[in-house]
Amino acid sequence: MFEPYLTKDWTKENSHRIDFYLKQGGYKDAIDKLFKMNPSEVTELVMASGLRGRGGAGFSTGLKWNFVPKNTDKPVYLAVNADESEPGTFKDRYIIENTPHLLIEGIIITAYAINCNTAFIYIRGEFHEGYKKLEKAIQEAKDKGYLGNKIFGKDKKLDIVLIRGAGAYICGEETALLSSIEGSRGNPKLKPPFPAVEGLFSCPTIINNVETIANLPFILTRGVDWFKSMGTEKSPGGKLFCLSGHINNPGVYELELGTPIMDIINNYGDGVWRNKKFKAIIPGGISAPVIPFEECKDLKMDFESVAAKGSMLGSGAITVLDQDMDMLSVSRNIIKFFHHESCGQCTPCREGMGWLDKILKRIDKGNGRMQDLNLIEEICHNMLGRTICVLADAGALPILGILKHYRHELEAKIKDSNK
Amino acid sequence: MVREFSKEALKELEGIINQFPNAKSSLMMVMRFAEKEFGYIDAETCQYIASLLNLSPAYVYGNLNFYFHFNREFHGKYRIMVCCTLMCHMKGAGDIVSYLEKKLGIKVGERTHDGKFSLEKVECLGACHKSPMMQINDKDYYDLTNDKIDEILDKLE
Numbered sequence: 001m002f003e004p005y006l007t008k009d010w011t012k013e014n015s016h017r018i019d020f021y022l023k024q025g026g027y028k029d030a031i032d033k034l035f036k037m038n039p040s041e042v043t044e045l046v047m048a049s050g051l052r053g054r055g056g057a058g059f060s061t062g063l064k065w066n067f068v069p070k071n072t073d074k075p076v077y078l079a080v081n082a083d084e085s086e087p088g089t090f091k092d093r094y095i096i097e098n099t100p101h102l103l104i105e106g107i108i109i110t111a112y113a114i115n116c117n118t119a120f121i122y123i124r125g126e127f128h129e130g131y132k133k134l135e136k137a138i139q140e141a142k143d144k145g146y147l148g149n150k151i152f153g154k155d156k157k158l159d160i161v162l163i164r165g166a167g168a169y170i171c172g173e174e175t176a177l178l179s180s181i182e183g184s185r186g187n188p189k190l191k192p193p194f195p196a197v198e199g200l201f202s203c204p205t206i207i208n209n210v211e212t213i214a215n216l217p218f219i220l221t222r223g224v225d226w227f228k229s230m231g232t233e234k235s236p237g238g239k240l241f242c243l244s245g246h247i248n249n250p251g252v253y254e255l256e257l258g259t260p261i262m263d264i265i266n267n268y269g270d271g272v273w274r275n276k277k278f279k280a281i282i283p284g285g286i287s288a289p290v291i292p293f294e295e296c297k298d299l300k301m302d303f304e305s306v307a308a309k310g311s312m313l314g315s316g317a318i319t320v321l322d323q324d325m326d327m328l329s330v331s332r333n334i335i336k337f338f339h340h341e342s343c344g345q346c347t348p349c350r351e352g353m354g355w356l357d358k359i360l361k362r363i364d365k366g367n368g369r370m371q372d373l374n375l376i377e378e379i380c381h382n383m384l385g386r387t388i389c390v391l392a393d394a395g396a397l398p399i400l401g402i403l404k405h406y407r408h409e410l411e412a413k414i415k416d417s418n419k
Numbered sequence: 420m421v422r423e424f425s426k427e428a429l430k431e432l433e434g435i436i437n438q439f440p441n442a443k444s445s446l447m448m449v450m451r452f453a454e455k456e457f458g459y460i461d462a463e464t465c466q467y468i469a470s471l472l473n474l475s476p477a478y479v480y481g482n483l484n485f486y487f488h489f490n491r492e493f494h495g496k497y498r499i500m501v502c503c504t505l506m507c508h509m510k511g512a513g514d515i516v517s518y519l520e521k522k523l524g525i526k527v528g529e530r531t532h533d534g535k536f537s538l539e540k541v542e543c544l545g546a547c548h549k550s551p552m553m554q555i556n557d558k559d560y561y562d563l564t565n566d567k568i569d570e571i572l573d574k575l576e
Contacts, residue, residue, distance in 0.1 A: 087504040087543035118440075125451075125488040126544055128557040161438045164451055167488030169542060183446035183474075185485040201440055242547065244506045250548035286505055286543075319506055319547070333505045337542055343485075 002230055004254040005218050006211070006240060010098045016133050018140040021101035027146055030105060030220040034112055035154055040070075042113035049219050049227045050236040055081055055172075055209030056285065056314045058235075058303045065206060067196035068114050074203040078111050078119040079181060081209050083165050083172040085124055086285035087337065088317030091240035091252055092210035096123070096130040099214070100137035106213035108151065108158060109220060114206050117157045122177050125166040134162055169341040173389050174207040175199075176343065187343050188389035211240055231257035235302035239316050245282075246273045246322035258302040265296075265320060276322035280405070284314020286334055287394035289401025290321075310401070327406040328413055331399055332360045338395030349392035352383040356399065363410065366417035373410060377403060422457050423467065432471070442472045446482060450489060459490040487541075495530045495537035497575050500554045503540040506547035515551045516540060518565050522572070536572075 009015040009024065021027065034042065047062025068076055080103070084092040095103060107119050123131055138160050141147045149157050168186045170176045175189040178200050199205025215237060219227050228236045235257040241264060244250045248270035255264065261281065265271065272278045280292045283301070289311045291299065299305060306313040321330070339353035356379055359372050380396035387393075403410070424432060435452055439445040449472060453464050465479040472479075483489055490498065499519060503512045516538075520526055523536050530537040546552050549561035560571055 084545050085543060088506050088547055089543075090545045090547055093545050124545075125486075126554060159438075163447055165488070166447065166450075166486030167541075168486055180447065181444060183443035183482075185481055201444075244547035244550065245509060250550075252548070282505075317547075319509075321509070325509060329508075330505065333503075333508050337504055340542060 002238065002256045005222075005238060006095065006099075006102075006214055007252065007254040010094060015098050016100055016137065018101055018137065018144065021099070021105075025221070026101055026217070027105055027141075027144075027152075030109065030217040031152055033220050034109055035152070039113050039115055042109065045224060046113065046216070046219065049224045050234075051212065051215055051219065051227070052235060052237075052303060053209055054211035054215070054239065054316070056086060056287070056312075058313060061208065061212055064196060064208075065110075065114050067194065068204045068206060069197060072204055075118065076114050076116045077200045077203055077205040078107065078114065078116045079174075079177060079200065079205055079207045080107060080119060080121040080213060081172060081174070081177060081207055082121055082123040082127070082130070083177060084127075084210070084315075085169040085172045086287065086315045086317060088242060088244055088282065088285045088319045089315040090242050090244075091316065093127050093130050094252060095210050095214050095240075096127070097133055100133050101141070102214050102217060103134075103210055104137060104141050104146070104160070106216040107160060108146070109216045110206065110208060110213055111158050112156065114204075116206070117159065119158065119160045120163055120181050120200075121160060122163050122165060122171070122181060124171075125164045131162065131164060138162065168343075169337075170343045170389075170391060173391065175389065177207060178205065185343070187345055188391075190388055232300075232302045232304070234304045235313075239301070241301065242315070242317045243269050243320070244317070245319040246276065246325070247271070247320040248273050255301075258300045258305070261296050261299045261301055261318070264301065264318060269320065272320060272322050274322070276324065279321045279323045279325055281321065282319040282398075283317070284312045285317040286337060287398065288312045288314050288317075289398050290327075290330075290405060292405050327402050327409045328360070328364055331402050331410075332357075332364060334398050335360055335395060338391060342391060343389075346387040346392065348383040348386045349395075352379050352392065353395055355379055356395070363413060363417075368410075368414035368417055370411070370414055372414065373403060373407060421463065421467065424453075424456060428452075428456055436472075443474060446472060446474070446479065447486075450479075450482065454490050459492050459494065461492040493530060493537070495535055497536050497555050498539065499536055500539045500541040500544070502542070502544045502546070502550070502552055502554075504543035506543065507550040507552060510550040512551040515553070515563050515568070518568060522568070535575075 014020050043065045051061045052058040151158050165171050171180045171186040173188050176186040180186045195205045231237045239257050241253045253268045278293045280290045282290050303313045335356045339357045342349050344350045380400050383392040383396045435448050436445040466476040469476040469479045501516050527540050551563045552561045
């Protein structure tokens with residue numbers, strides 16, 4: 001039976017304090033094991049566990065660490081992505097607010113594995129409580145000698161620098177995050193070169209999500225076999241799912257990867273609100289295409305199963321839509337978001353999002369034409385794959401998804417207005 | 420009147436800058452420091468920060484306009500930011516905004532005459548399970564209703 005591990009202390013008083021974390025066995029077993037291995041052994045362990053990034057992309061964590069050049073004389077950096085801004089996602093903030101030391105211990109493990117001496121935590125500006133708690137926790141760890149020049153009395157230096165974001169969703173994109181840390185506007189950069197080879201200040205840099213890193217102390221103490229006993233073969237481990245929308249019991253649910261969506265909706269979420277019928281889910285955050293209820297009957301929430309439905313597990317956000325949700329309204333809101341958050345560098349995204357915004361508004365105000373739907377599709381296809389980052393795809397794919405499953409709703413609106 | 424950091428503030432600033440490999444990368448945190456010391460950042464503040472970090476004023480101003488979360492000279496004493504992204508939108512964020520506009524007598528993007536409140540529509544604040552919600556300065560307010568809003572605003576001096 002699956003036992004939550006990331007959230008196990010969330011409701012306990014003072015769970016954010018170092019004395020609480022020490023009582024739970026923190027900074028002990030995992031650290032002992034850590035210093036008995038050499039850095040590449042730690043990377044191999046994480047690769048063997050099959051841990052995949054929990055920020056949205058689901059890339060193999062150990063594999064990413066392996067891309068850092070072994071014989072570089074440049075400093076290696078770690079950037080912790082605490083910019084949680086994917087609409088529908090609200091999990092990293094609680095890891096930070098409830099168990100900041102879990103994150104710090106995970107950072108120590110990561111920094112050891114990749115030979116990093118300076119880690120940056122980039123936390124979104126709107127997370128005031130999280131920032132204050134992290135500041136305190138970092139000081140507590142410093143005071144105990146767990147951070148600084150010789151951490152745990154070993155020949156290893158590690159400093160954590162806290163940076164606050166200031167309201168830009170795009171700064172959650174890894175290269176934009178690096179731009180922001182470097183003191184720039186949050187402009188994504190072309191890949192290659194990949195950050196693991198040339199990132200912050202042109203030095204090898206690993207970017208990992210908060211939830212990904214929070215898994216590491218458990219993988220070290222409880223072992224690879226324990227981790228792989230949960231979830232599926234391609235998506236091992238537990239996951240924080242963020243349930244929101246037209247549901248009776250919204251909230252964070254820590255469950256095994258591969259849990260059936262209907263289980264999550266009915267048993268944990270307690271069903272669709274107001275006794276309404278279930279229309280669809282938007283998994284993975286606003287960037288993931290919608291999955292209608294017919295496709296949800298056999299859907300399991302792991303990376304490969306959601307991808308097979310033409311969408312993505314992403315951050316683990318799950319938004320439930322009821323039967324009355326107007327898909328034109330959903331489309332407008334999604335495009336408004338991406339238009340607003342576009343960094344503006346690439347013409348297809350900057351202008352394309354603007355045109356989509358205007359066309360959808362026109363349809364909504366009653367001035368739509370039947371050819372507008374084909375026009376929307378054409379614009380979307382001319383954005384996909386033609387930009388520096390995938391924000392354009394994140395906006396275009398959901399719209400294409402809505403047209404695929406709910407074109408009739410938009411057609412009805414247009415027909416209605418032209419009467 | 421040009422606003423400058425006090426001697427003590429300059430010392431604190433030095434500590435902030437020294438955490439970073441170079442002056443330019445300290446910019447985000449230096450702007451936050453200025454925001455705390457001065458209450459808000461305007462074009463003049465950008466010029467001052469630029470002189471401290473050896474950057475161009477236009478560069479710093481470019482950052483100020485990219486990152487909407489920095490407090491600006493046109494914001495109110497209480498900056499009301501209502502989340503309007505999809506998950507809050509589908510739970511009535513639009514009605515919350517309309518109610519606030521009516522109650523405060525201003526439109527989104529404006530500030531009350533006495534400078535007390537300003538109103539903004541913002542994107543997802545990461546509390547979708549407690550929607551609709553808003554952030555006022557550094558506090559979150561969840562599961563909003565018109566009555567709750569009355570209660571919250573009445574308590575703000």
